[in-house]
Amino acid sequence: MTALPVPEVPHLREAEAFWSGIAAGEFLLERCRGCGAVVWYPRGFCPSCGSSDVTLEPASGEGTVYSFSVVHRGAGEYRGCEPYVVAYVELDEGPRILTNVVGGDPDSLVIGARVRMVFERGPDGSALYRFTTV
Amino acid sequence: MTEADRGAYIAGVFEHPRREIPELSTPRIHAEVAFGALADAGLDRSDIDGYLCDGSQNFRPVAFGVLSMAEYLGLECTYLDSTETGGSAPVVQVAHAAAAIAAGKCQAALVTSAGRPRSAPTSFERGSPEGSYEDVWGMSGAVTGYALSAQRHMHEFGTTSAQLAEVKVAASLHAQHNPNAFLRDVVSVEEVLESPMVSSPLHRLDCCVVTDGGGACIVVSGAVARKLSRPCVRVMGAGEAVRHSDLGRLSLTSTAAAVSGPMAFAAAGVSPRDIDYVSLYDSFTITVIETIEDLGFCEKGEGGRFVMDGALVAPHGRLPFNTDGGGMCNNHPGNRGGITKVVEAVRQLRSEAFPAVQVPDCGLALVNGTGGNIGTRMASATLILGRGDA
Ligand SMILES: [Zn+2]
Numbered sequence: 001m002t003a004l005p006v007p008e009v010p011h012l013r014e015a016e017a018f019w020s021g022i023a024a025g026e027f028l029l030e031r032c033r034g035c036g037a038v039v040w041y042p043r044g045f046c047p048s049c050g051s052s053d054v055t056l057e058p059a060s061g062e063g064t065v066y067s068f069s070v071v072h073r074g075a076g077e078y079r080g081c082e083p084y085v086v087a088y089v090e091l092d093e094g095p096r097i098l099t100n101v102v103g104g105d106p107d108s109l110v111i112g113a114r115v116r117m118v119f120e121r122g123p124d125g126s127a128l129y130r131f132t133t134v
Numbered sequence: 135m136t137e138a139d140r141g142a143y144i145a146g147v148f149e150h151p152r153r154e155i156p157e158l159s160t161p162r163i164h165a166e167v168a169f170g171a172l173a174d175a176g177l178d179r180s181d182i183d184g185y186l187c188d189g190s191q192n193f194r195p196v197a198f199g200v201l202s203m204a205e206y207l208g209l210e211c212t213y214l215d216s217t218e219t220g221g222s223a224p225v226v227q228v229a230h231a232a233a234a235i236a237a238g239k240c241q242a243a244l245v246t247s248a249g250r251p252r253s254a255p256t257s258f259e260r261g262s263p264e265g266s267y268e269d270v271w272g273m274s275g276a277v278t279g280y281a282l283s284a285q286r287h288m289h290e291f292g293t294t295s296a297q298l299a300e301v302k303v304a305a306s307l308h309a310q311h312n313p314n315a316f317l318r319d320v321v322s323v324e325e326v327l328e329s330p331m332v333s334s335p336l337h338r339l340d341c342c343v344v345t346d347g348g349g350a351c352i353v354v355s356g357a358v359a360r361k362l363s364r365p366c367v368r369v370m371g372a373g374e375a376v377r378h379s380d381l382g383r384l385s386l387t388s389t390a391a392a393v394s395g396p397m398a399f400a401a402a403g404v405s406p407r408d409i410d411y412v413s414l415y416d417s418f419t420i421t422v423i424e425t426i427e428d429l430g431f432c433e434k435g436e437g438g439r440f441v442m443d444g445a446l447v448a449p450h451g452r453l454p455f456n457t458d459g460g461g462m463c464n465n466h467p468g469n470r471g472g473i474t475k476v477v478e479a480v481r482q483l484r485s486e487a488f489p490a491v492q493v494p495d496c497g498l499a500l501v502n503g504t505g506g507n508i509g510t511r512m513a514s515a516t517l518i519l520g521r522g523d524a
Binding site for chain 1: 157161162165169178207208263266268274281282283285332333350379385510
């Protein structure tokens with residue numbers, strides 16, 4: 001498997017702290033201080049209760065594969081990297097997030113596999129969170 | 135019902151007090167004015183079940199403005215409107231909201247409008263709020279989202295690739311009779327399974343065709359309809375709903391048809407067993423499997439087994455579907471196949487389908503549209519159409 005690209009990630013200004021965390025190698029989950037809900041994706045307020053009193057807290061970085069697809073026809077800058085895995089990982093904190101599972105044999109991946117977050121960096125300072133099986 | 139019971143009223147308004155807002159994104163301004171109007175009306179956000187905003191955010195890469203915004207605001211809606219008429223859009227949308235309320239489609243509809251042209255736009259000013267978390271992983275167009283749903287459906291319910299393939303096979307059996315169909319060759323389950331894998335577990339032949347084209351539909355009042363000589367089709371019931379990622383608690387194995395379907399059935403006063411023909415949005419084979427379940431034609435998880443014995447094949451299957459060949463084989467114009475679903479249902483109810491696939495005595499049809507992506511966020515719309523004069 002070819003190394004996957006690490007594209008620049010444009011984001012809304014309310015997610016600046018989240019993406020600064022990714023650049024620093026830390027995955028921060030937004031949690032509402034009003035109702036306790038974990039808010040994925042981060043947006044600076046809580047859609048569960050309407051509160052703006054949300055905080056970012058470090059996540060465990062551990063999770064389970066909820067679903068996945070082995071892509072054989074990559075798009076854009078992923079063309080030429082096939083086969084690679086796009087997955088939903090269910091974080092131990094609850095949210096199911098889209099990501100890549102890297103570093104293993106795509107054909108041996110199964111739903112329910114335990115995975116751990118890794119950070120990958122591009123040449124121009126871009127950074128992404130991905131997962132490897134444990 | 136008195137005259138006043140059918141009316142609609144404006145309960146709350148809010149104007150953002152500021153005229154220069156450099157530090158907030160456009161979606162966040164929508165959120166602020168939404169909360170302001172709710173406070174003015176004395177309503178809670180959970181009271182809101184209709185949402186209207188225009189598409190001027192022009193979110194990239196796909197302008198699902200109102201769908202992205204419904205998720206962003208955490209709204210559970212059964213009525214959406216993204217009418218785009220420039221500056222008059224919010225006015226039009228207030229009228230639409232009033233009509234929707236009079237029709238019982240929603241009880242409290244929110245209209246928002248926002249933008250920040252004074253402040254220099256950032257490079258991502260027109261990006262959708264969820265895009266940062268979805269557009270960077272190499273999803274192979276729409277197919278990977280549906281593939282994630284299919285994989286999970288297989289895991290939870292034992293659905294197989296061969297069962298998914300039955301959807302394509304049935305569509306191809308219909309398309310052979312349609313001289314206009316993009317693909318007219320009958321295919322077998324084996325041919326579907328042997329076609330190239332695009333994004334596992336979906337093969338090339340699990341995907342709809344890519345075609346140019348379009349379609350149209352004219353809806354008229356009963357008074358107008360009575361003056362027409364062509365046989366008319368009654369709109370007996372309708373429903374629409376959204377299923378989004380819900381703060382990361384998304385379900386990959388159900389669609390919003392589980393909400394829009396029952397709404398449409400209730401409005402029409404019929405049930406799934408009364409339906410003679412279905413037009414089901416068939417962007418991918420898994421779309422049809424999940425939709426059959428969500429509409430109540432079988433239990434959740436049984437869709438794969440339901441289609442195994444030719445149930446979808448016209449004219450004599452238990453649930454004849456997409457007799458034009460559907461998006462699988464006939465047409466998916468502009469990557470948006472909804473209009474073709476309406477057109478074929480009307481043909482069936484007028485007994486104007488191709489003879490080999492005309493459902494005998496077709497009196498009641500269901501149309502289901504699936505927009506967005508079932509692997510992330512999607513909106514369903516269900517129509518129940520009946521044969522007969524107005
Ligand atoms: Zn909250």
